Amino acid sequence: MELKTLSDLEIITTSNSKINEVDFENLTFGTVFTDHMLVCDFENGKWEKPVIKPYAPFLIDPSAKVFHYGQAIFEGMKAFKDEQDDVWLFRPDENFHRFNKSATRMAMPEVPEDVFMGGLHKLLEIEKEWVKKGKGNTLYIRPFMIATGHGVIAAPSQSYRFMIILSPARAYYSGEVKVVIAEHFSRAANGGIGAAKAAGNYSAQFYPTKLANDQGYQQIIWTDDATHTKLEEAGTMNVFFRINDTIYTAPTSERILDGVTRKSVIELAKKENINVEVRSVLVEELIAAAKDGSLKEIFGAGTAAVINPIVGFGYKEEYFELPKIENSMALEIKEKLTNIQYKLAEDTFGWTVKI
Numbered sequence: 343m344e345l346k347t348l349s350d351l352e353i354i355t356t357s358n359s360k361i362n363e364v365d366f367e368n369l370t371f372g373t374v375f376t377d378h379m380l381v382c383d384f385e386n387g388k389w390e391k392p393v394i395k396p397y398a399p400f401l402i403d404p405s406a407k408v409f410h411y412g413q414a415i416f417e418g419m420k421a422f423k424d425e426q427d428d429v430w431l432f433r434p435d436e437n438f439h440r441f442n443k444s445a446t447r448m449a450m451p452e453v454p455e456d457v458f459m460g461g462l463h464k465l466l467e468i469e470k471e472w473v474k475k476g477k478g479n480t481l482y483i484r485p486f487m488i489a490t491g492h493g494v495i496a497a498p499s500q501s502y503r504f505m506i507i508l509s510p511a512r513a514y515y516s517g518e519v520k521v522v523i524a525e526h527f528s529r530a531a532n533g534g535i536g537a538a539k540a541a542g543n544y545s546a547q548f549y550p551t552k553l554a555n556d557q558g559y560q561q562i563i564w565t566d567d568a569t570h571t572k573l574e575e576a577g578t579m580n581v582f583f584r585i586n587d588t589i590y591t592a593p594t595s596e597r598i599l600d601g602v603t604r605k606s607v608i609e610l611a612k613k614e615n616i617n618v619e620v621r622s623v624l625v626e627e628l629i630a631a632a633k634d635g636s637l638k639e640i641f642g643a644g645t646a647a648v649i650n651p652i653v654g655f656g657y658k659e660e661y662f663e664l665p666k667i668e669n670s671m672a673l674e675i676k677e678k679l680t681n682i683q684y685k686l687a688e689d690t691f692g693w694t695v696k697i
């Protein structure tokens with residue numbers, strides 16, 4: 343895939359870079375940002391000329407709809423540097439298409455491909471020093487769109503701002519991840535916005551996740567809102583269960599995000615002759631498998647989290663510790679995936695795109 347180029351773009355650079363102040367070995371996820379950002383406004387029914395400018399706060403009307411009605415969407419992507427100092431994106435077309443699907447669901451305008459892809463390409467060219475070599479180093483890319491139109495009428499905004507900001511990142515989770523299975527709260531419902539990367543899907547999780555944190559869990563595995571019997575996705579990741587030698591993950595639906603890492607795991611597993619089944623896994627099935635020893639692994643998959651093994655899960659008053667196993671499929675798949683991302687293995691899928 344070729345990245346679309348953007349001819350009409352204003353670029354204002356700063357020579358006052360913060361890069362030498364950053365400790366790239368000790369990064370807290372999503373807290374350090376590069377020197378520049380991309381901004382493109384939608385006014386009077388059309389997208390204006392995009393601008394790359396120094397990263398800085400900006401003014402916005404207090405009545406803007408993003409503040410009152412949460413009309414906001416985002417994406418999560420990553421750039422990787424190979425041993426030759428070339429910068430690569432991983433399946434950026436998937437993020438671009440999902441972004442515009444989210445936009446449609448949230449009654450927002452679609453962002454043109456040349457603004458999204460062309461703007462990102464140019465921004466990464468300017469910021470390529472921020473992408474560090476070596477496995478584990480990445481530049482996390484956060485494209486997002488907010489409703490900037492003023493007025494508290496509960497109707498879609500007439501103006502929007504699309505932006506891309508970049509953040510050097512290493513691991514999303516720093517310690518062991520334990521999850522609790524949701525019995526009461528829900529992430530999404532049929533007909534809702536669960537499949538969109540809408541800001542509100544994440545803020546709605548903060549309160550139940552805080553309760554889970556207080557009980558010693560890092561994340562929640564969401565269950566279906568109607569019966570709470572089907573396992574769906576974990577807070578910031580899709581989720582996979584290995585029972586004996588098959589890995590299972592729930593099918594995407596109106597409630598589940600169509601994760602790029604999720605679909606890459608499925609494709610990679612198939613190629614590696616690992617049995618993978620996309621079907622609903624029931625809570626009772628998981629408990630039975632944990633009790634009879636056939637549950638070998640649970641892992642999350644997401645752009646920020648990559649592939650994250652889960653060490654145990656809680657349900658009602660019980661805690662189930664997962665066995666320590668030698669041939670972890672999660673780690674095998676993670677190795678294959680990251681080797682493709684860092685160009686350490688041949689990309690037979692055509693997933694990587696050079697900047």
Ligand code: COI
Nearest residue numbers: 418419578644645646647
């Ligand atoms: C990502 O994995 O990129 C996400 O968007 C999850 C986010 C909450 C960090």
